[in-house]
Amino acid sequence: MRLLPRFSPWSVVARLSFSAVLGVLLGALLARGAVSLVLALVPAGQPYVRGVVGTLAAVLSVMVGFGLSGALSTRALPIARLGLSRAQARIRGGIAAGATAGLLIVPVGALMGLAGIYRGGLLGDSFGAGQLTAGLGLVAALYGLLSGGVLGLLTVRARLAWRPAVAGLLGFGAVGLLAGAAAGAVGVPNVLGGGGWVLLAVLASVLALGQVVGDLLIAASIDAATDRGEQDRAHYGQVAATLLVLALALLGIWTVARAGVNFVQSRPSNPVPLAVPVRQNLSTSLGCAAPNDPLELAAWRVTTQNGRxxxxxGNAFLGLLHTPNPDPAFSDVPPTPHGGFDGLAAQMADAKREVLFAVMEWDDEPGRGPGAVLAGGVAQLYEQVRANPAAYPDGVTVRIALGNFPVPVNLDWGPQVYAAARDLLAAGVPLTDAARKWRVxxxxxxxxxxxxxxxxxxxDGVDLTVMGFNVGPLHLDSAKNGGYGGNVRDLGVRVRGPVAADGLNVFDDLWTRSSLLSCAPDVTxxxxxxxxxxxEAAKATHPQGTDQVQIGVKGRERVFSLYRREGFRAADDATVNMIGAATQTIDLMHVSFSMSVGCNLALLNPGLCTFDEALPWMEALADAAGRGVQIRALLYEHGFLGLENRVGLAVLRRELERRGVADRLEARWYPGAVHAKTLLLDGRMLLVGSQNLHYSSWTPRGLNEYTLATSAPAATAGYAREFAFFWNKAQPAELPGWLSGAGGEVD
Incomplete structure (x- = not known):
């Protein structure tokens, strides 16, 4: 191999290492400096401008750093034999590295956005070692492929450019896989634990290693390809065409990204308001008076506004659902193989007229996942209908509404709808049986x-269960399923009574905004x-008349139905109102604890995220602390959500410190994996449902969410025991000093 005979291989490695480290450090320092400059020049009252300008400044800084690294590395590449001057070589090397960084920043940012906005699904609720290794390996390989290919097109003839492209893919890709495996084994929060400069050093080391290994292979490929010296040099027409394509590609990818953002922010809204459920004389017969309890009154004022x-x-609390099984230390619910999924399946099997089930995800795990468990409940119901049709004179309708959750790996939206149908058919459930008035x-x-x-x-329009968990194996008890399961903690709450009428109305709202799956008669x-x-669009009809059933009084408990979607934000308002009515304690167990999406840039500079960007629930928590309320938070520690939670917790702590009430908040990391969205106020109002304390669940056009709030003593006492159990096992939520604002980086 003829790698510049005047240099030894070690000299080449040293030069590549120097150029890589210098370029990475300069890019990172420019990014931090640019963000700090944005903070100084853009008023804190303009968070959107801060976020956009700060992001652009950071991106340009990274491109400059990569470009410098590429320019300096050309001294170690065998380009001189092609007859290029030192200046020409540096310019072309810098363009190749900088432009490639610019091309990759958008897709990398998009992947990070998906990880932040769409939680769960293919990646689960934690960004594990396998996903991290594959992700970093893929991004690094793409960078190497593009960087080597562009450098090849700028220096050697087109027919030879494939060699440095493949060499870059192999070199950078190998380092990316190694870095991903190491970060996954150590844990991202542990990597961040040393502070911003430690993080910078780790990134610089990884990128420098990638630059050295990748450029060594690229150098070897160029050396092997250029046997004829200047005759193998790229002609000026090829160089000009490459530069033109690069410019168009950079312009195009940024234009597409901008168009995508504009589409998300300005997409047409569905103007149809949430229907008002009409039950003849039901409200009158119940005789619901305005509650006296301040927490109940806070929710009641929201749920009954505008004539609702x-x-x-008149409701009854039937119990909490746990995934995985509850510990005997806080619950006497007997363990089952599939925890809360067995409870859902049993409720389905006990139906007499109608089953309405809505969930975001239904994982494709044929024959063994929770989907098979629920399909088994529907199959049991069908067998009962077939064995004794007289007990079901009106027939039975089963409806399953999926949430159109995206799978990033193949850019597909909502494939779980086919998984649900497959599980049902595999369990022996026919989609139609006209003789028995059965329809799925x-x-x-x-x-x-x-x-x-x-x-x-x-x-049957009477029983209602609301939960935070999806239909997937992450929530299974691995010990009871031969190691199959993730032991991710979550809860659901089951009630019976008039509130189910509003639950049915919420399901109908989701159903009418969905597309119906039509199958051939002989489908298997x-x-x-x-x-x-x-x-076609699904239609919310109820052949068994469940939308008009007179429910009557089923118990003595208050239960509030809290729904939110674009154009209807009762859940947001009621939650904030109830936090505002708390006077003693607030205990929350949540997977998310985030600020606005722009605050993710706080990893570059904590000052970029201030309390001005707090979501309404966090503002309410801060006000509650100011009134003397003691707040305890059990939060998720790991993965991308763990990073967002750290940013949110740091900002709230700084705000409480500013108000002089920092001692009113105590936060701990949940001991394990948690997906819960639960809140206990003053020990007598419990909220359980799907709404995260996350920007995706609180913006005007955010996710559809559903929560139940109840003051049932059995519910609040049961949850209090569970919270205390995990609280005593949890460790304090310590944050790196640099993220907490140490060092004067905060406004």
Whole structure:
């Protein structure tokens, strides 16, 4: 191999290492400096401008740093034999590295955005070692492919340019896989624990290693390809064409990204308001009076505004659902193989007229996942109908609404709708049985930005279960399923009574915004993908009359139905109102604890995120602390969500410190994996549902969410025992000093 004979291989490695480290450090320092300059020049009252300008400044800084690294590295590449001057070589090397960084920043940012906005699904609720390794390996390989290919087109003839492209892919890709595996094993929060400069040093080391290994292979490939010296040099027409294509590509990718952002922010809204459920004389017969309890009154004022009926009284609390199984230390619910999924399946099997089930995800795990468990409940119901049709004189309708959750790996939206149909058919459930008035319908939410995150089960228009968990193995007890399961903690709440009328209304709202899956009459589990298609809009009819059933009083508990979607934000308002009515304690167990999406840039500079960008629930928490309320927060520590939670927790702590009430907040990391969205106020009002304390669930065009709030003593006492159990096992939520604002980086 003829790598510049005047240099030894070690000299080449040293020069490449120097150029890589210098370029990376300069880019990072420019990015931090640019962000700090934006903070100084743009007023704190303009967070959107801060975010946009700060991001652009950081991106340009990274491009400059990569460009410098590429320019300096050309001294170690065998380009001189092509007859290029030192200046020409540096310019072309800098363009190749800088332009490639610019091309990759947008897709990398998009992947980070998906990880932040769409939680769960293919990546689960934690960004594990496998995903991290594959992700970094892919991004590094793409960078190497583009960088080597562009450098090849700028220096050697087109027929030879494939060699440095492949060499870059292999070199950078290998280092990316190694870095991903190491970061996954150590854990991203641990990498961040040393502060901003430690993080910078780690990134610089990884990028420098990639630059050295990748450029060594690129150098070897160019050396092997250029046997004829200047005759193998790229002619000026090829160089000009390459530069033109690069410019158009950079312009195009930024234009597409901008158009995508504009589309998400300005997409046409669905103007149809949420229907008002009409139950003849139901509200009157219940005789629901305005509650006296301040927490109940705070929710009641929201749920009954604009003439909406009051279904909050006369309900019965039936129990909490746990995934995985609850510990005997805080619950006497007997363990089952599938935890809360067995409870959902049992509720489905007990139905007499109608099953309405809505969930964001239904994982494709044929024969063994929670989807098979729920399909088994529907199959049991069908067998009962077939064995004794007289007990079901009106027939039975089963409807399953999926949330159109995206799968980033293949840019597909809502494929779980086919998984649900496949599980049902595999369990022996026919989609239609006209003789027995049996019908099963599956639909997929039509909204993409956002999708639906709500999770609920309504049976016979009387029983209502609302939960935070999806249909997937992450929530299974691995010990009871041979290691199959993620032990991710979550809860659901089941009630019976008038509030189910509003639950049915919420399901109908989701259903009418969905597309119905139509299947051929001879469809089987094996042919679902080709025999079924999403077509016409679903219609919210109720052949068994469950939308008009007179429920009557089922108990003495207050239960409030809290729904939110674009154009209807009762859940947001009621939650904020109830936090505002708390006077003693607030205990929350949540997977998310985030600021606005722009605050993710706080990893570059904590001062970029201030309390001005706090979401309404966080503002309410800060005000509660100011009134003397003691707040305890059990939060998720790991993965991308863990990073967002750290930013949110740091900002709230700084604000409480400013107000002189920092001692009113105590936060701990949940001991394990948690997906719960639960809140206990003053020990007597419990909220359980799907709404995260996350920007995706609180913006005007955010996700569809559904929560139940109840003051049932059995519910609040049971949850209090569970919270205390995990609180005592949890470790304090310590934050790096640089993120907390140490060092004068905060406004």
């Amino acid at each position: 009926p009051d279904f909050s009284c 319908e599956v639909a997929n939410y039509s909204g993409t930005f956002p999708h639906s995150h709500a999770k609920l089960l309504v049976t 589990a094996a042919t679902v993908q080709r025999a079924c298609r999403l077509g």
